[in-house]
Each structure stands twice: as C-alpha cells, then as structure tokens.
Amino acid sequence: MLTTDFCPWANRFVYWLKEPIGWFVLATAISVIVGLYLSPIGWVLAASLSAIMVVGMAWPLVAVSVTRCELRPETNCVHEGDACRMLVSVRNRLPIPVWGLSVEGYLDCEGDEAVPTVGLACVPPMCVSDFGITVNPTLRGHYPIQSPSVACSFPFGIWTARRKLSTTKSLTVWPKVYPVQGVCPIIGLTSTDHGDGNRGGRSGDFVGVRDYRRGDSAKHINWVASARVDTLVVTERGGPQSVELDVFVDTAISRSASTTLSEEEQSESVGRERLANRIRMAASVLINLHQTGVPMRVTIGPQSLSLPHGAKGRQQILNALTEIPADGIVAPIQRKRISKHARIEFATDPPGCEVVQVIDPRGGRRAGGRSVTKQIVSSGALAQQIGDFWTEVRDADVAA
Template sequence: MIQPSHRAWSSIEICCSCGAKMLGRLLLKVSSAAHGLLTYDFCPWANRWVYWVKHPLSFLSLTTIAAIACAIWINPYSFIGVAGALLILAVGYVWPYLSMWGVSGEIEFEQTHCSEGESARIQLVVNNRWPWPVWGLKIVCSSSPQAGLATGEGLPVKKEVWASLASIPAGTHSTFTWEWFPSVRGEYPRVIPCLESSFPFGFQVASRKLQVRNRLIVWPKVWTLTSLLDAIEVFPTAEVFSDHRVGDQGDLLGTRAFRQGDSLRRVHWAQTARHGQMIVVERQASIQSRVEIDLPTDRSVHAGSVDDFNASLNWATRLAASLGLAYLAAGSTVTVRVGQQALTVENSTKGKAKLLDALARVQETTDGRHVGHRCDRRGFHLAIVTDKCVQGMHLPHEVSGRMIVIRTCHEGHCEDQHAHDDACLRGLWLDLNPHLGEQFQREWKRVCHAG
C-alpha cells in the first residue's frame, strides 16, 4: 500500500486550513447580514408605541390580561395565572420599599484631602433591623455638574454607582470599605449619597439617604515646574533678602564711599581708618515678590462640563495650582483671583492647603465679569484664559505677554483674527487635550529659558 508523502500531507493541511478560513468568513458575513436584518428598524415612526413592550412590567400586564380572558371564556382555573402575575407585580413593587424601611447607613471618608487620580478610602456602615437579609443594594451618588448646584439650574443629573452590596445579614451592623479614585477636583459627595435597591425583579427602585460623617476635598492635579519667570519684588519682609537691592538687613554685599545722608551705623570704621575716608557697608534689602494669577470662570469662555476631566476650567485650575505652588516654594506671595474674589496666601503648609482648597471649590459663573486683564495692580501677573476669552478683545501688551491660553477650538486657528495678533501670540498657547499638563511643562520650561 502506497503511503502519501510528507509533501502531500502538507498540501492537504493547507487546503483544509484555507477551506476553514473561507467557511469562517462566509459564516461571519451571513451572521452579520442576519443580525442587520433582524435588528433593522423598519418602522421608526412606531417606536414610541412599541418600546414600552421591552419593560418586564409590560409582559406581566399582558400575561395578566391574557389569563383573565382565558379564565372568563375558556377555563376558570386560569385565575391561578392571574393570581401569580399579580403576586409577582406586588412583590416587585412592595419588596424594595419594605427592605429600605429597615435599613439605615452612614458613610465616612478616612481622609479629608486627596488629589485627582489618587485613592481615597471610603467606609460604609449599614444597619439591617429586619430579621431577614436584605439583598441587591448599591450606593449611588449624583454627579450633577457643579455649575448646576451653584446656579440652581435644572441641569441633567448623572448617577454614579460607588459600590454594590450582594446582601446585608439579618439584624447586623455591617462595615464595608473600598478604594475610590476621584478623577475630577471638587468637594465630595456633591449631594447626599443613597442606598438603592430594586430587588427582586427591578420593577421599582427604592432608596434611603445615607448619613455623611465628613467630606472629601479633591485637589487639582499639580505638575512640577523646575523653572520660573522672574517676579517683581514689591514689599519688604524680614525673611526674604535680595542680592540685587541694598538695604540694612541680610548678608554683607560690599563697601563703598560715604555719601551724604548715609547712617553712621553703616560706617565700617576699620576700612575708614585704613583709607582715610568714610567707608560704609552695603547689606541686602529685605524684599518679597508678589504673583497674581487671574482665572476667569464665566461659563461662556470655557468648554466642557466641570464634571469632565478634560474641561477647560478644570485644566485652568490645575495650571493655576501648579504655578501657585511653584511660586510659593520660591518664597513669593501668591494671589489667585477667581471671578470677583481674590485669595492671598504665603509659603506655609496652611497656605498651600488653603490655595488648593480654594481651587478645588472653583465653580463656573454666569456674571461675565473678569478681573484678569488689568494692569493697575502691583506685582507679577499671570492670566490663565481660553481662546474664547481673547477672541475679539484688544488686550494690553503687559498682560498678553504673560497669558496662558487654552485653545478649545481643536484646530490650528481660531475663529477671530484678534486671537492671532502679535500681542496674543506672545502668550503661551496650549491645546485642550488629556496631555495638556505635559505640554504645559515643556512650553513653560522653554519660555523660562528663553527669558
């Protein structure tokens, strides 16, 4: 008997493999065509009349009506089906409320502060007073936009499920802990969280508010800046000294000849005796620089909801926090102007926390007033704005040269030609995207090194 060669077996395997691939592609095309045919909306005008059938309650209602009809015209035993359907409806609607009546709870954050993207540990204590377990619980917290909470507008409310609980044993105090990673700055919870249950059939949702023992403040994410622009020294202090200004405090800078009006306390008597004329000592002057950061909050000049990580107002607060902490570490006094409010802090642990707390609570406004483009205040000014803010505005050179502009139009150019005159182009332009922080670090370093 002649055995097929190894080459023949290889050819057969290749043919079988090609055939299997072709068959798989054919079945995939057939299944895709069948799926498209079965899910195609042939009568979109009738959707509002038939979509209610998708709800489980509609099936039970139709079943009850059919059972009643069968009991009247066919067999009275069909009333058993009617009773069963009504029992399911009653249990589905009543049981969630009955379960929630015997349940209470409180929620607590194990820390009071964290930054965007960092973990926060949450502890939940649930008390079940019923002599039977309670199933199917979840902790729901509304994440409605902060602007809606601030202005009272009827903005859409988004619900966020923090955790789900399989069951709570009968007559117990149960404690649950989990890690939560907030992605957006703010004060949490923004509204009181609730325990919800729709067990067993999901017909009705019953809820009970949780007691909140403390709140969590989520600080804006901060990017480290290794270089800073020179700030103007504006007022004296007893702790910071300048090598470029002469005063009566600090380290010795040098000596010079006596001038009319110099204090005798500054005379260096040894050098005076050596040179045969009055020689005085020059020392450092006590100074401190002031940095003012302007942050417009009008809703019309920002893009995106404040609940969105990539919203322009959230990025503006992150940039303000990064600049504020960097200048505080350099010994400057930082003033942040948000809308019509101003906050001044100095370099200390409490000052940094106060600055971050204020930026975490920044909300959109609708007053349309900005304090950012003024030149009558003393100190070094930075304005963090968007392209919508500078469009159509003739900004002074002193402010536009220190502007940080967030480009929200996602294009290489903006709609208004004033946004690209020479004054605005001298500002630092950043594109609104998830990598804006890294782009800011690179561009800020380049500007600082360029002088």
C-alpha cells in the same frame, strides 16, 4: 432614528411601561380578559403574575425600610486621580439576612447621566456591616453632588425600591497638583528676611563699596577704604528681596460657536476639559509660589484671597479652586492692578486657547519690563508643561 423621540407628548401616558412592573400589570390585565371571555387558563396566568408582582414588590420595599445606611469617606480630602475608599455602613434590624441591596450615586458627576451603582452581596442579621468602595475621582468638587440612595430590586428585578441614605459625609476632591521645577524668577522690589537675590540697602550681607552720596549715614562710611583713596567710601550691603506679585485666575469656560446639538455638547465637553487643565496649572503654580514663601495677592474669579502661611494657606488655595463648578463661573475678574507689581494671569485668549501670561515690570536686560505668554496644550503632557513652567520663563528672560 432609534434615538429620536417622535411623540414626546405621549411620554406621560407610557412612562410606566419603562419599568418591568408595568409590563407585568399589562400582562395581568390581558390574562384577566382572557379568563373572562376566552379560556379559564387566563385566571391561572393572572394569579401567577400577581404572585410574582407581590413578591417582587414586597421584598424590595421591606429591604430598604428595615435597613439604615450611612456613607462616609476614609479621607476627607483627596486630589484628582488619587484612590480613596468610601465606607458604607448598613444596619440590618431583621433577624434574617438581607440580599440585593445597592447604593446608587455615591460618586456621581455633574452632568453625567450614568449613576454609579455598587451592589452589597449580603447584610447579616441584627448587626452593622461595613462595606468598602474604592473610587478614583477624576474631577474636582464635593462628592456626592446629589443625595445617594439605597435601592433594592431583588429577587426578580421587576421593580426597584429606593430610599435616601440616612447620613452622608461629603468627599472633597482637590485639583491635581503637579511638581514645578525651579523657583520664581520675578525680580522683587522690597527687602525681606527670606527670598532670592540681593537688594541694595543699609542692612544685610556685605556686597561691596561705593562712593559717598548725599544722604548716606555716617555710620556706613568705610573709614579704612576712605583713607586709602582720600575720599569718602560707603559700605554697600544687600539682603533678600520680596516679590510683589498679583495672580489672577479666570473661572469662565471657553466656548466655541456650534451649529448642531452634537457640536454644542462636544464644545461643552472640550470647554470643561480646558477649564480643568487651567485650574490644575493654576493650583500647581500657586502651591509652588506659596511653598517658596512668595507673598502674593490671589484673585480667583470674583473672589480675592488673603493667604496665611503654612498648611492653612495651601488648603485655602485648593478649597477656593475646588469651589469652581465644572461649567465655570461667568463673572468678571476683579483686577486691581498695580503698575509696579508683577502678575500672572491664567485665562483664555480670543482664539479660545488656554494661556498663562507672566508680566514682570522689572524684568529684562534693561529693566523695561517683559511679558511672557505660555499656552496650555490640552493634548500634550500637562505634567511636563507644568514641570518646565519656571524653566521656560527663565530661558525667555535670557533671550530678551
């Protein structure tokens, strides 16, 4: 009953009453009427209310006009949940201190009605003062989303004067990255200088010997072993293998059918949390693969990435995942699949559950390929699920 707007058409006529100054204006007008027609005491009340309104409006307007505020983070990039300090620099051009200033919207979240506000106790005269704000962003993105403002309602709080900050530097919040135990167990198809396992070839470490086959080079013939068995024997060598891997990350939010407005809002909240967990798992697995030197083609929604080596590649992965809005991107994934390439897909299955599918065409006992699907349980410990990611895949390979 108290949260229902029965007369939305009348809001434009009574909106000014939402501010305390509106009630003071109304009380002043009533006092004037009382002084004109009933009693002279009304003039005293009108004069007192007018004085309070002048002081209550003049000081906030002067305070925000004579100060110059800047907002910047101490660190340009942080991960979700990590503490970070925001610095507010205020320059006071008055010869007297300024009280009652506050900064609104310094770390606002998209879709949230509550605007974070921090108060500044006192700004000394004729100087520049720095104030530190410790924040813990919980969702990826670039903050603040909207332009923050400096506000003042001192001394009576009947009217608030606001002005946009003169300079604002953005804070980039990367997805949370959890450690992943083990290494990628997917089998490679080509030789490389670094990697896991051994692939037969003409270079690398000694693996064994085998019978001569047509096409083998004469320089690879092991003449000592051939003389012993009276037939041609070739030395077999092998080197590290390179995995050809395609990674797809679905950026669409999963929504469930809802009948009422409250159910729809709850569905959007659950969908945002599921998408956030999907992106955190994708970030953790991608960083793990990139650190181990696994070459891969990454597709995040409609965007395809070409990852360089080192810190630049890691930063490119995190920046691409950070650009995904809280409500996701409704766009088809550009899947350019190659049958011989292994792939990992982070997506949503038809029932609406977050899943990770690992497809290895060269895996399994008989090299017939295998597919392992892992479900991301939002209510469970996400760090534990990510930490055991490769371990569970290996167990599935052994059981195959």
